[in-house]
Amino acid sequence: MSERVRGYALFATVALLLLVVAPLALPAFRLDELAKYLCLAIAALGIGLAWGQGGMLTLGQGVFFGLGGYAMGMYLKLHDAGGDLPDFMVWSGVERLPALWQPFGNPVVALAAVVLVPVAVAVLLGALVFRRRVRGAYFAILSQALAAAFVILLVGQQGLTGGTNGLTNFYDFFGRDPEAESTQRTMYFVVAGVLGVLYLLARQLVGSRFGRLLVAVRDGEDRVRFLGYDPALVKTVTFAISAGMAGLAGALFVPVVGIISPSLLGVVPSLELVVAVAVGGRYALAGAILGAVVMNYAKTSFSEEWAGGWLYLQGALFILVMTLAPKGAVGLYQQARDALARRRGASAAAVEKPGVAVKEEVPA
Template identity: 50%
Template sequence: MMLQSSGTKTKLILSLVLLALMLLAPMLLSEFRLSLLGKFLAFAVLAMGLDLIWGYTGILSLGHGVYFGLGAYCMAMHLKLAASPDGLPDFMSWSGVEQLPWFWTPFQSAGAALLLAVLVPVIVAFVLGYLTFRNRIRGTFFSILSQALVIITVTLFVGQQGYTGGTNGLTNFDTFLGLKLGDPSVKLMLYYVTIAAVGLTLLLSLWLASSRLGKIPVAVRDAENRVRFIGYNPVAYKVFIYCVSAGLAGIAGILFVLQEGIISPAQMGIVPSIEMVLWVAIGGRATVIGAIIGTVITNAAKTTFSEAYPEFWPFLMGALFVVVTLFFPKGIVGTLQELADKWRAGRTRSTQVLGSKALAYSEPSKPQ
């Protein structure tokens, strides 16, 4: 109980420090750096969802870039339509498409686009999750299937040039709900919206992890057959958490497109999907707050290395991953929690020893 309490205190302290840093960032960073931080925090929403399924449920998804990309494309489709004076995106005209496809029509509404940006990833995750988990496909086999989903999706989006923009993706849009996305005040507003999304996702994730609903996926991770034997259906819980994670990835895609102004198939490929897993591993699995820290630190290091050492930065990033994996297997937050627990345990033992000595010293000697 004491260790659990200390872990909670560590997460609370880290959360407050992160919140303070995020709120102070606009006063400390330039407009360019602030936009980068906003993008990293959008990724953090996805990373927390990924931590729910990998850290707490034991499902290693190497295809979460698909759900991120689907959410981003749904948002970008509305932005592209809003930026098309004649109602037909420019790349469709270049590809010989003369009429807006039926599946683009709902995205003329901003509300529908926002809703579909969450629903579409959830529906895809439900179909894949139900079919695989019901057939007890897990571990490496599920990871391979998730990568197959990435390959299929990227190939589809690249091949359908006239409907998806092909390799170039969707870009050249600058307004949302009448607001100029390039305006500094709008960028600042989107940054604070992203902070709010990170905060709400953090609260949701911590609640799921600590509630009874969240304890069952942890039991499934550690002993799925035992959970099944005592009367729970692991499939339902795994599908639920997987869908929640996909929905959070869709929200991350929305925030990313609004701040970055582009989405392409390359951003939901295999390499980005694997990088997403590394964010969680570096921050610390099954910590939630570690997903935020790992995402921001990893992406900030990637940006710094690529700027300072354009020819060698991939090697530096690889070295960073190796060092963290070898020397901090529990990630940044997991290591901090372990050190805090050892320190508190040492203090408790010292207090008990001093108390025993003081008691022995104060006891009167028995008469002979």
Template identity: 80%
Template sequence: MNKTDVMNKADVMKKADVMKKAIYPILVGLLVVAAPFLMDAFRLNLLAKYLCFAIVALGIGLAWGQGGMLTLGQGVFFGLGGYSMAMYLKLQEGGLPDFMVWSGVEKLPALWTPFANPVFALATAILGPMLLATLLGLLVFRQRVRGAYFAILTQALAAALVILLVGQQGLTGGTNGMTNFYDLFAWDLAEDSTQRGLYFVVAVVLALLYLGARQLVRSRYGRLLVAVRDGEDRVRFLGYDPATVKTVTFAISAGMAGLAGALFVPVVGIISPALLGVVPSLELVVAVAVGGRYALAGAVLGAVVMGYAKTAFSEQFADGWLYLQGALFILVMTLAPKGIMGVIKRARTA
């Protein structure tokens, strides 16, 4: 075999490999587009909800899987985004929000006034979590807090936020949170067409964030992030500042969670402390582990799979669905420590 034949064979194999890798994104894209035609309005709304959680999971995969930061408090950033959007939606009704009337509040609090502007509300939903994550990262990572200590700190932050929200009944709705949203930019949220449009918005946002995160991971910064995960002290000796690298990634993951919260509110129609405490944050981390934390696609897949499993188990086994969900996690982690994506990768190379 001469040199030309070898080069041609290599080109053919390369093209075949590219085509093989392109099959999965194409199939996913077709399923996303076909979903509104294959599902009723209720199931499509559930899928949109899972995709919102997938955005949060993508951020966790970036921070934990690529950066080694086990964050157990993403519910904090999700909640900040969700409450920002909820405040805007409530102000579209005119007058005082219903829960303030029930709580005896007679005048709209000054904190609420700027949220009548949708640009301000959306910017706060994204930039607010990023700012909080940046401040926390600069304080924590420069003190070289990492591992279990960092995880416990983020978990405590989630618990503290829940206590704060519950205690401010007249400002946040307390335990019940906020619900009864009717309009979004003059679109009736009760209409199936509006929910279908929101589903596509969530799907497009998730796709764009995934492509951006993948590009980030493949960049020089992404390689540096993985190096920090695998050997933080060695990276520091090479002249880089691991605290800055981790803070930037942590802030990006927080911004993703905030945006997911802002999308979640019009899709599901509620935001409450129960959706952003310690338990929901842990469930998202479990979902990322099930999907495969070292692959961004695994984080997204895990969130959708666990969301679907939670719904299916609760519908079929109302008394014991939590045990089945736990059994699913144990089964995947026992048979596939690298998650579902690890199984898929092994199948590709087999």
């Protein structure tokens, strides 16, 4: 079986588990939790594309996640208000709807902004940073500082963004009750479907000529530049695609969880996504998704029993993975599979050679 066929067979198996087995086997609460993990997996997929394939360690993916989430939240709050001011603005003493909010009363504008605003910010940042050949740790620190500044801005604008509380208390989601079990189940299928489509598109992109050029930029940016290509353009396009994925993930996160707040977007949540991608395997798109689901499930499970120590465990796990298994769980699986294939090949070759006896090992 070729690698391509094996990959699509694995995709079909995972799709069957997510779309058929999980809805039948999991109670409503656990299915909602899984939907949340899949939203974060969409953002992790974008990190896997930017970091794993392009070498851009983005520590501020929460910014784009938040832009998409707040765009969706702003529309839902305006829709619930029915032409009046959202509740938190009334409490904050705001008398007129801010100009920034007015376009988000239109669902078409809001849905477009979910993707276009993060992409626009990423293009602007990429044009300013990659043209000046900022890369490596410097780019990582810059993206992390952007996340911190974004959270400070959100917290400081109580009347505009809801401050530390963020946007919550949504009562209508396109004509449906967001808290109804049927709506949550529908949202689960929507999130799983979006994740599957984005994975296939990202896989197609990585296998294309652009994907090979992206990997070449990651491994030798100066050589690519000497060959006549523009690494800054390649990195900017990839960074923008990654931001669009994060924005879409944030928009789906809002109806699934029912809130979008600064605590979900800052430096720590962004670092947690990077850790998840590293644990799963940053060089494989499937590894990014696997890491996001497993790490967030572990966070939910372990933090219930060991709330104060989970972050230490998470940090230690990241250090161990980057030191001992830089390709993550998927890399370990590939190494084990290759080793098994070599052993089988060596055994078959020894058997086929005439006059050569295969020595059997006797267990001690």
